[in-house]
Amino acid sequence: MKRVSFAEFGGPEVLRLMDEEEPHAGPGRIRVAVRAAGVNPVDWRIREGQVLGAHPTVLPSGVGIDAAGVVDEVGDGVTGVEAGDHVFGEGSSTYAEFAVLSAWVRMPEGLTFEEAAGYPSVVETALRVLREVEVRPGQTLLVSGxxxxxxxxxxxxxxxxxxxxxxxxxxxxxxxxxxxGAAATTYGEGWAGRVRRLGRVDAALDLAGSGVLRELVELTGDPRKVVSIADLTAPEFGVRFSGVAGSMEDALGEAAGLIARGKLHIPVEKTYTLAEAAAAHADSRAGHTRGRRVLTV
Known part of the structure; x- marks a missing residue:
């Protein structure tokens, strides 16, 4: 099968589309014929060797954790899913023609594989940081990036x-x-003042890592009401850095329910082939994304 991998840490140029042996579903796992794989910032951070503490990496390594596809192997002990089902979820080395998933859920009616591949990690992260920042109904949350x-x-x-x-x-x-549904303003010079004119801020999330933690603390008045997923200097400001994933199974179940009820839709900004994985990483690292980037298989 074809799989994107890298044999050394570095820039997008270290990615190669290789012929590899197919993986197989062990106990408690399923294998899917991948139709689309989500492109996440953590993918290129792993490729660059930035996050070895949280993501130990043995080289050569595959790439990708999110995928949507068609079940074609079901491991021992797995119930409620069978070959031919359309699912999306989390696994390893998902930039490939086949991948093993450790958490999954059936795709809601009407969802495309490309759309589905964009949900797993981002929804788990969104649910986690909303829980950690402890913002309540009736309050106002500022989201940077x-x-x-x-x-x-x-x-x-x-x-x-x-x-x-x-x-x-x-x-x-x-x-x-x-x-x-957001009150919106631009970043850049004077952004904190523009936010103040929009109203009181009770809690804040830093999703872009663009050096705004000091201002977010000032806007909320309390570093404990700020959570970052992108700025490793967060502890210097008394801000929590959120990097440990919660229950992917719970997140996928909630995501599927929200999607089915029409309460959650994340658009796909751009699709790439497996051979274009390096370009996808370069674009993801550059930021300014509207929605998601995915690889199609």
Whole structure:
């Protein structure tokens, strides 16, 4: 089978599309014929060797953790799913023609494989940081870097829970944020003042790692009301850095329910082939994403 892998840490150029042996589903796992794989910032951080503590990597290594596809092997002890089912979930080395998943859920009616592949990690992250920042219904949440996959999910889930949201993003994504129910403003010089004019901020999330933690603490008045998923200097500001995933099974179940009820939709901004994985990583690292980037198989 074809699989994207890398034999050394480095830039996008270390990625290679290789012929590899097919993986197989062990106990408690399923294998899918991958139709699409989500592209996440953690993918290129692993490739660069940034997060070896959280993601020990043995070289050569495959790439990718999110996928959507058709079940074709069911491991021992697995119930409730069979060959031919359409699922999306989390696994390993998902930039490939076949991948083994450790957590999955059936795809809701009407969802495409490309859309489904964009949900697992971003929804788990969105649910986790909303829980950790302890924002409550009736309060206002500020989301810095709100137009990407996690931000898109946070805005919609927060609004569904009765939480008002303010989002910052580039000028081109202002209408997109407003369409998700957020009061929107641009980042850049004077951004904190623009946020203040939009109203009180009770809690804040840093999703972009763009050096705004000091201002987020000032806006909330309490570093304990700020959570970052992207700035490793967070502890220097008394801010919590969220990097340990919660229950993917629970997150996938909640995501499927929200999608089925029409309460959550994350658009796919761009698709790439497996051979274009390096370009997908370069684009993801550059930021300014509206929704998700995915590889198609």
């Amino acid at each position: 709100a137009s990407g996959g996690v931000g898109s999910a946070v805005l919609q889930i927060a609004r569904e829970r009765g939480i008002a949201v303010i989002g910052t993003a580039g000028a081109a994504n202002q209408d997109y944020l407003r369409g998700l």
